Amino acid sequence: EVQLVQSGAEVKKPGGSLKISCKGFGYDFGDYFIAWVRLLPGKGLEWMGTIYPGDSDTTYSPSFRGQVTISADKSITTAYLQWSSLKASDTAMYFCARLGLNSRYFDSWGQGTQVTVSS
Amino acid sequence: QSVLTQPPSVSGAPGQRVTISCTGGSSNIGAGYDVHWYQQLPGVAPKLLIYGNTNRPSGVPDRFSGSKSGTSASLAITGLQAEDEADYYCQSFDSSLTGLVFGGGTKLAVL
Numbered sequence A: 001e002v003q004l005v006q007s008g009a010e011v012k013k014p015g016g017s018l019k020i021s022c023k024g025f026g027y028d029f030g031d032y033f034i035a036w037v038r039l040l041p042g043k044g045l046e047w048m049g050t051i052y053p054g055d056s057d058t059t060y061s062p063s064f065r066g067q068v069t070i071s072a073d074k075s076i077t078t079a080y081l082q083w084s085s086l087k088a089s090d091t092a093m094y095f096c097a098r099l100g101l102n103s104r105y106f107d108s109w110g111q112g113t114q115v116t117v118s119s
Numbered sequence B: 001q002s003v004l005t006q007p008p009s010v011s012g013a014p015g016q017r018v019t020i021s022c023t024g025g026s027s028n029i030g031a032g033y034d035v036h037w038y039q040q041l042p043g044v045a046p047k048l049l050i051y052g053n054t055n056r057p058s059g060v061p062d063r064f065s066g067s068k069s070g071t072s073a074s075l076a077i078t079g080l081q082a083e084d085e086a087d088y089y090c091q092s093f094d095s096s097l098t099g100l101v102f103g104g105g106t107k108l109a110v111l
Helices: none
Strands: A003-006 A010-012 A018-025 A034-040 A044-052 A057-060 A069-073 A078-083 A092-099 A106-109 A113-117 B009-012 B018-023 B036-040 B047-050 B064-069 B072-077 B086-094 B099-102 B106-110
Touching: A003 A092, A003 A106, A010 A018, A018 A034, A018 A092, A018 A113, A034 A078, A044 A069, A044 A092, A044 B086, A044 B099, A057 A069, A078 A092, A106 B047, B009 B018, B018 B086, B018 B106, B047 B064, B072 B086
Parallel strands: A010 A113, B009 B106
Antiparallel strands: A003 A018, A018 A078, A034 A044, A034 A092, A044 A057, A069 A078, A092 A106, A092 A113, B018 B072, B036 B047, B036 B086, B064 B072, B086 B099, B086 B106
16 A cells, blocks of 8 residues: 655744655655645645655746755655745645656645744 | 636535536646646545546545546536535646646535
């Protein structure tokens, strides 16, 4: 069974750094793209970017390029989303999701990681 | 403002049929890119409901169906049930943005 398991909720102060994770189980991690998706209350889902763990090739949404860094370590079947300087506006739920093979839809999702940025 | 436009809310009584529209443009749905639909129940991760415009993953009831025409797509739910109360999102690819795009989401209320 395919599973994506994300790291737990985080509470951080503005200006701090953060790296959240998404570990894949039950499939060949290097063969499928992993995306990060933000859910803001009242604003819906937003695609942030995608990484191919096989070669770490990464694509960012124009809205998030330069704001976050997406990375992956195929050897431990884990993808990451990180911030170097958090803002209050980064407060949201973040999901990782797997793209179906040779497709542009998300066929499996992590459970979500709540990030709260507050002084 | 989302690239794909959905109604903020729809509602229906148990047993009824509802549809949710998803309107895009010439760089996404109108360019021939597939539309996919997700259901997000309260407090849990989204779940793939329809992929490739009309296809249901294994385990999704046939009460859910998708269609696409021109620059729009629709999700239809027949035989509405209380458990269908959720947020529904459409998703596609946009060639101008060179990326994946979502609709703003539609909250379905089962009256």
